[in-house]
Amino acid sequence: MAFSHLLELDNVETHLRLREGTIKAVDGVSLTVDAGETLGIVGESGSGKSMTALSIMRLLPRSGRIVGGKVSFKGRVLTDLSEDEMEEIRGTEIAMIFQDPMTSLNPVFRTGWQVGEPLRIHRHMRRRASIAAAVDLFQKVGIPEPRRRVAQYPHLFSGGMRQRAMIAMGLSTSPSLLIADEPTTALDVTIQAQILDLLQTLNRDYGTATILITHNLGVVAGMCDRVIVMYAGRIVEQGRTDDVFAHPEHPYTWSLLHSIPRLDAEQHQPLRPIEGVPPDMVNLPPGCKFQARCPFAIARCATDEPELLQVREQLARCWVTQAGTRLDG
Amino acid sequence: MSTEAPLVEVRGLRTWFPVRSGVVNRVVGHVRAVDGVDLVIHEGETLGLVGESGCGKSTLGRSILRLVEPTAGEVYFEGKDVLRLSRGAMRRMRRKMAMIFQDPFASLDPRQTVGDILGEALDIHHLAPDARRRKERVKELLDLVGLSTDFSNRYPHEFSGGQRQRIGIARALAVDPSFIVCDEPISALDVSIQAQIINLLEQLQEKFRLTYLFIAHDLSVVKHISDRIAVMYVGKIVEISPAGDLYRRPKHPYTASLLSAIPIPDPRLERQRERIILKGDVASPVDPPSGCRFRTRCFKAQPRCAESEPPLDTVNLGDHQAACFYPVG
Numbered sequence: 232m233a234f235s236h237l238l239e240l241d242n243v244e245t246h247l248r249l250r251e252g253t254i255k256a257v258d259g260v261s262l263t264v265d266a267g268e269t270l271g272i273v274g275e276s277g278s279g280k281s282m283t284a285l286s287i288m289r290l291l292p293r294s295g296r297i298v299g300g301k302v303s304f305k306g307r308v309l310t311d312l313s314e315d316e317m318e319e320i321r322g323t324e325i326a327m328i329f330q331d332p333m334t335s336l337n338p339v340f341r342t343g344w345q346v347g348e349p350l351r352i353h354r355h356m357r358r359r360a361s362i363a364a365a366v367d368l369f370q371k372v373g374i375p376e377p378r379r380r381v382a383q384y385p386h387l388f389s390g391g392m393r394q395r396a397m398i399a400m401g402l403s404t405s406p407s408l409l410i411a412d413e414p415t416t417a418l419d420v421t422i423q424a425q426i427l428d429l430l431q432t433l434n435r436d437y438g439t440a441t442i443l444i445t446h447n448l449g450v451v452a453g454m455c456d457r458v459i460v461m462y463a464g465r466i467v468e469q470g471r472t473d474d475v476f477a478h479p480e481h482p483y484t485w486s487l488l489h490s491i492p493r494l495d496a497e498q499h500q501p502l503r504p505i506e507g508v509p510p511d512m513v514n515l516p517p518g519c520k521f522q523a524r525c526p527f528a529i530a531r532c533a534t535d536e537p538e539l540l541q542v543r544e545q546l547a548r549c550w551v552t553q554a555g556t557r558l559d560g
Numbered sequence: 561m562s563t564e565a566p567l568v569e570v571r572g573l574r575t576w577f578p579v580r581s582g583v584v585n586r587v588v589g590h591v592r593a594v595d596g597v598d599l600v601i602h603e604g605e606t607l608g609l610v611g612e613s614g615c616g617k618s619t620l621g622r623s624i625l626r627l628v629e630p631t632a633g634e635v636y637f638e639g640k641d642v643l644r645l646s647r648g649a650m651r652r653m654r655r656k657m658a659m660i661f662q663d664p665f666a667s668l669d670p671r672q673t674v675g676d677i678l679g680e681a682l683d684i685h686h687l688a689p690d691a692r693r694r695k696e697r698v699k700e701l702l703d704l705v706g707l708s709t710d711f712s713n714r715y716p717h718e719f720s721g722g723q724r725q726r727i728g729i730a731r732a733l734a735v736d737p738s739f740i741v742c743d744e745p746i747s748a749l750d751v752s753i754q755a756q757i758i759n760l761l762e763q764l765q766e767k768f769r770l771t772y773l774f775i776a777h778d779l780s781v782v783k784h785i786s787d788r789i790a791v792m793y794v795g796k797i798v799e800i801s802p803a804g805d806l807y808r809r810p811k812h813p814y815t816a817s818l819l820s821a822i823p824i825p826d827p828r829l830e831r832q833r834e835r836i837i838l839k840g841d842v843a844s845p846v847d848p849p850s851g852c853r854f855r856t857r858c859f860k861a862q863p864r865c866a867e868s869e870p871p872l873d874t875v876n877l878g879d880h881q882a883a884c885f886y887p888v889g
Contacts, residue, residue, distance in 0.1 A: 275750040375840075389841045419612035419777065421838045424821035428837050446751050449780075449823025453830035472827045490755035492784030494807065494822050495829065499784065501762075504755035508720050524752075 234306030236263040237440055238287070238408060243300035245279075245286045252513040256282040256295065258464040266407065267438040271455030271472065273445060273487075277509060279464040280444045284410050287442075288327055289317050304408070322353040326401030330413035332393035336385040343369075343381025346400040353404055368399035372429055391422035398429065405437065412444045427454060448487060452476055460484045463510055463520035470545025478559060480547035482525045485558045519550070527551045527558065565639060566600035567739060567771050568624060573597045573633035575616075575623045579846060592845050593619035594630070595795030598872070603738075606765065606772040608786030608803065610779050610818070612842055616795045617775045621741040624773065625657050626650065637739070655685050658732035662744035664724035668716040674702070674727055675712030681734035701730040705760060722753035729760065733768075741773045746781065758785060779822050783807055788879070791815045794843050794853040797872060801880035809889055811875045811882035814854045816889075852883070860886045 245257035257279045264270050274280040285291050287302055289309065302309040304325065309317065321327075329335050337345060346368055347361030356364065362381055369377030372395040385393060394414060401409055411430065415423035431454065434441055443454055451458050451472060458475050460468040460483065468481035479485040489503045507524040510516055516523065522532040531550050539548045552558065574597075576590040593616040601607045611617045623630045626642055635642050642653055661667040668677060678698045679688070688694035699709040705726040716724055725745060732740055742761065746754040762785065764770060776782050782789055783803050790800040791814065799812040810816040817836040824830060838857045843849050849856050855865040864885055875882035 275752055391841060419842070420779070420821045421612065421817060422841070424835055424837055427823075428835070447823065448751075448825035449830075452825045452827040453823045453833075476825060476827050487751060488825060490752065491825065492755075492758070492780045493824060493826075494780040494783060494819065495824055495826075496784070498804075502755040502759055502784070504759055505752040506756070508722065509750070509752070 234303070236303075237266045237305060238262075238264040238442075239303045240283070240287070241301045241303070243283070243286055243302060244298050245282050245291065246296055246298050247282070247292070248294045248296075249513070254512045255464050255515070256512070257286055259300070260461075260464075260466055261300075262459060262466070262469070264408065264440050264442060267434070267440055268457065269434055269441045269443060269455045271443050271445065271451035271458040272461060273448060273451055273458060274461035275446055275509065277463075277512060278461040280461050281412050282464075283461070284327065284412050284442065284444055287410065288321060288325065290321075290327070319353065322349050323404040324406050325408045325410065326404075326406040327410040327412065328394070328397045328401050328414050330416050332390055332397055332417065335397055336388075336393055338385050340384070341382055342385055342388065342396050345385075346381070346396055346403060349400065349403045364403065365399070368403055369396070371402070372396075372399045372433075373425070374399070389422075390418050391425060394418065394422075394426055395429065398426075398433070402433065402437075402439070406439065408440045408442070409433075410442045410444070413446070414443070415450065416445070416447075423450075430454070448476075448491065460487075463512065463515060465520065465548065466539055466546075467521065467548045468545060469539070469547075474544040478543070478557070480542040480545055480552040480558070481521075481549050482527045482551065482558060483521045486524075486526065519548070527556070564603070566636075567603040567638065568599075568601040568773075569634075569636040570597055570599040570620075570624060571634040571636075573599075573620070573623060573635065574631045575619050575628060576631045589846050592616075592795045592848065594623055595845075595848070597633075597795075597797055599790065599797065599800075601739075601771060601773060603771055604765075604769050605787040606774050606785055608782035608789040609773060609775045609792060610777060610782050610789060611792035612777060614794075614842060614845065615792045616845065617792050618743050620792070621659070621743050621773055621775050625654075625659060625741055627659070651685075655735045656738050658735060658737040658740045660725075660728050660732050660740060660742045660745045663748050664721060664728045665716065667728055668724060668731075670716055673713050673715055674698075677716075677727065678702075678712070678731055678734050681731055685735055687735065697734075701734055704733060704764070705730045720753075721749050722756055725749060725757055726760065729757075729764070733764065736768075737770070738768075739771045739773075741775065743775045744777070745774075747776065747778065754781070761785065779818055780824075791818065794845050794848050796853060796883065798854065798884070799882040800872065801882075805880050809880075811877075811880070811887040811889060812854075812884045813858050813860050813886075813888055815882070817859075852885070860884075860888065862886060 240262045243260045247254040247256045272280045343362045343365040346365040350356040350361045365381045366377045374380050374395050415426050455472050458472045462483050468484045486505045518534050519532045522528045537548050537550045539546050542552045575594040576592050578587045579589040581588045609617045622628045675698050682688040698712050702709050707726050746757050786803045789803050789806045790797050793814050799815045817838050820836045840857050851866040851869050855861040870883045870885050872883045873881050875887045
């Protein structure tokens, strides 16, 4: 079947019904992922980055529903599939790994059994063959003594080892897309470096396309070809990683880059904090959602919401840069 | 370095926790959380303390304040050994020391108003002679941390994470301390809020000539805020140095790998960086390796490293010391 992108989201809208009201957690998100590439999605808690991933997987919490738009994968519209068909996609074509490796493995089953499960279900492998495959997978993701490790229960695994086991499980059916939602946030920096190195190797050796969701701009800089920045359920900036970091075209991206201390800063420079707090998602203000915190805001920003449009090399949702102003000028 | 007596001096500090097992709850071993630490902190400086989870950095901070009882060693504060003070004398000493915690939600009593939370600290130390003075001081504290003085009748759940951390800081300031242990004060906050809190801590330090022990796992934040940095690994300090020097010329292989593992938000730089990927996980503090505790993960380890333990001044460049027989660089 002919398709232009591996994954394509077209104007996806996901709502969460909460006691306080309905939240537009994902509000008109369009994006593409091509075979073999790594796309970063950055944002803080509540920005909609995880909800975007869960919408792709159709693994939303009970309060969540995709109310508009379309998700296509290899030319198939995922949002139209039956639950059984979707289950097949999740088990074989798209894998997802989560932030907390401590809770994503079942404590009462041996790790090898769990890692081999997708193979038993989707590849109809027998028990023994699936465990043997788990040994190979453990080897591949750098778990030492794989033969002994597959027989162990998760509590004997450290955080880094569990995340490796989760990655092994995700890779068992050779998916073409891996979605990693804050895969290293719960881990120490030296373990984070190990896991990121592993993800990079897998991407290079097997051509698995990756969506990496993180709040850490440094992780994106080192890992991703392209990056999407989200704020209040929207994409506010999108482009090649090099362009977005060299000359951000949305004030939120610009402010984030100026507010974090950098290890390579030569001397002590005061940080420029982003004033205020993210908006209340139940009662979003009109206009640009970052307007109240924006150091560049003009009158129009408070009333009209800008579209996501081309600004120099990337896309940005900002009246100021769309009018030609340079944030670093 | 100043020649006056340090504000805090730690000598041979050990804090071990018993590990119990079996039906009679026999002690089968000890978690050597802090295992022989010597350290000085000068008045008005910020000493950063970094290390991975479980390395003992929080326990060290708490041991200095005597929030946990150390097993052995001495902690001098203004020349007095706080571990040998009577209860009354310790209570008077406590007024000069305070702590800011990582999770501002868990550390504030949900049933107390902000006014009560701050007032309690004043009451315990008899710092407010009457209700009017108490109310004034609470307002003063709120103002100091950048919160509206109308907030004193509100409860912690009504505040965002950043605001709660400001309340935590106001509570620490209530007793007018000279020394504050900041234990991961920004790790639970959203990226866009972190810089606000870092700047606030810096302003307060300047205003009241505070001395900080700043504990964090994020070396880029620690480097930004600290004058000197101590690096901890499995209960021991392995390197201590002025902040800029530590980044430019790390001596201990562990420090070098920590630094190389921290992603820098600059894609071009990230591509050029050589990353040191450590093998394996952090050693166990219950049964640490013989000799140098880092040798099991070290890329420079030699047989000698297993035989004897290098003291901190093995590499001695004056104010920059490292516990390593085969330093890098």
